[in-house]
Every structure is written in C-alpha cells, then in structure tokens.
Amino acid sequence: MTPAPLFAVELSDADVASALAGTLPGLEDELREALAEAAEPVVRLALQRGDRAGEGWVGPGWAVVSLPAGAGRRIVAAPTEFLPDALARLFELGPRPRPEPAVRVRVNAGVLAASLAARDATAVPGVGERAAFERLVSGLRAHWRVEARWPPARESTGLRVVEVLDSSAGAWLVIPDGADVELWPSTPSVVFRELCGLLPRPDELAAGG
C-alpha cells in the first residue's frame, strides 16, 4: 500500500512567494498542486509556539504550513486528512503524565504570560491551584496555539482554536474567558482529538467556501 505523499522543504522568503504563485521551478508535481491549493485556501491557519509564528492554508486536498527556519521558511505540505498528525508532530505532542492535582486554574491572561516568562507560579491564589500551576510552570516544555479561520455559514463562528501549555507535568488546555484564561488539566488524547476537530464541517462553511 502506498503511503500518503508528505513534503518538507526549506525555502527563502522570496522563494516561498514564488512557490505560492506557482512560479518556482524544480518542485515536484504534487507539491506544486499543494501550493496551488494554498494560494486559494478554504481555511487559514495561524500557528504560534512560544515567540515563533507560522501560518497555514488548507484546501479540500492539501494542507500547507509555513514556519520560520533560519533565514527562510520551512514549508510542510500534506494531504488535508494528515493535518492533525502534522500539527501533533510539529508541536511534539506525545505521552505525558496526568496533571496532579487535576484542578482548573483561573488566571488573568497577562499574569499568565508574566508567570510563564518568569517561571513564577506565586501569582495564582488557592492551595490546589497554586500547586498545580507550580508543577506546570516548573516543567513547561512549550506554549503553543493553532487557530483555524474560514468563511462561516450563518450558524458558525468561522473560528476554532486549540491552545496548549505542554509541561513535563502534563498537558493543559488554555481556555480564554474575557480578560482571564482557564487552564484545564488535559491529556494528549484530548489535545489530539481537538486537533482532529479543528477544521470546519461542511455545514460550517459559507456557501461556495
């Protein structure tokens, strides 16, 4: 059985623009096809890992992600159904211990950012919450976020986000709530399920989308 075609190439910024415009020579036919879909995407992705940002484009057949790589970009292209696994690999999703204590932690978004930057959990009140947050912060591996946007049907928000604090003490979903966020103790299974549900269902897309 033939596995799906997957591509990972490093290009300069100028070559990325040419590739998306279909004018860059020397690309394999399937990669060229993937980039053609990326030029007119159904879904646009915004990716963040720490202070590094990337973007992506998803069509009916192909998903293409562009990430910083040295002085240029790393372009990853895969059939759309492989996007969840591609994102899981990109964000190094894998087996983790379960968060202990498994309590939700509510914190101001700005306080969270400062606490993570300083690796300081003291801003969180509550015995259980602070204990959980301390373990999360001390074992922090990555803070990542992927956002999918599409032209919405009437009943759709046209937006879905998966944001994760990945720690050696477990995985936490970041759930925004106004000026605050809630950190929900989670598992890699739940996170991957969220990635599999990231893209819109057909009924969530605007007609012609």
Add this chain to the structure above:
Amino acid sequence: MSAPAVERYEHSRLGFVLDLPPGTEVHQDLEGVEGVALLALEPAREDGGFRANVTVAKDAVEPNTPVDAWTDMALDATGRVLERFHVLDREATELAARPAVRTLAHHDVGGCAVVAEQWRVVDGSRAFTITTSCWAMDFAGMRDELAGIAESFALEAAT
C-alpha cells in the same frame, strides 16, 4: 433518556464479550490473520471511505507478564510494521477488572490517515489487545462511541 441500543457479542472459545452497535459487520477468527479473534466494522459507507472498526487480538505471553512490559513489546513491534506510526498518548487504566494500558496512535494506511486507540490487558498467559480504528477526520466525533465499545470488553469467568 434511554441508553443507546447495543448487541452483546460473545466469543465462546476465548471467553470474552463486547457490546457492539446494531448493524455492525462481525467477523470472528479471521482466516489468514493469526491472532485476530474479532473484527467488527461499521456498516459500509456511501463515500467508500475508511470504515471505523474494532478488533480483538489474542497473543500468548509468559504467564502474568506485566501489562506495561507487554505494551512496550507490542508498540515496538507495531512501529516496525505500520507506516508512520506515531504514539500520541499512553495511560495506565483498568479493563475487564484488570490492570490495562491504553495508547493512542496515528498511522498511514495506504495513504489514509487513521487514528488507532488500543487497550491491552493480560489474563494469565493470554494477552488481549482491543483496537479501535477510524479515519482521522472522524476521530473527534466517533471517539466516545468507539471507546465505549472497547471499554465494554469483559472476560467471562472460567467455568
């Protein structure tokens, strides 16, 4: 609210039971596929896509092999056989009133993105692996139903 209908499947030779949705296509003791005691497939899809399925495999192990050690060996072997096998999660749990290990993985089946969730349990010199598989784009919506099937696995008491 009434509980969804299920049909109890029993493998009389190996002594296990499993609750399956009505309309499941059931194949017992597949010919030519050693160790696969049960293959249960969702009804054929109109789009011809990957049919979600549940399998129960039985392997012989040294008596009372710890399920963690069995899982390590099994995952190692699986990774050498399945294309782009990527283990995403692993968790100690319980199944059939015994210690078990649940794993989640993604792999490529002839160009199709498949999510496989597995539960492994050891019963004496027998190791059972219950595997649910579905298309990655279906996983978010199907996971609970498939996990419910796997977690209904029980071993009949020896007579």
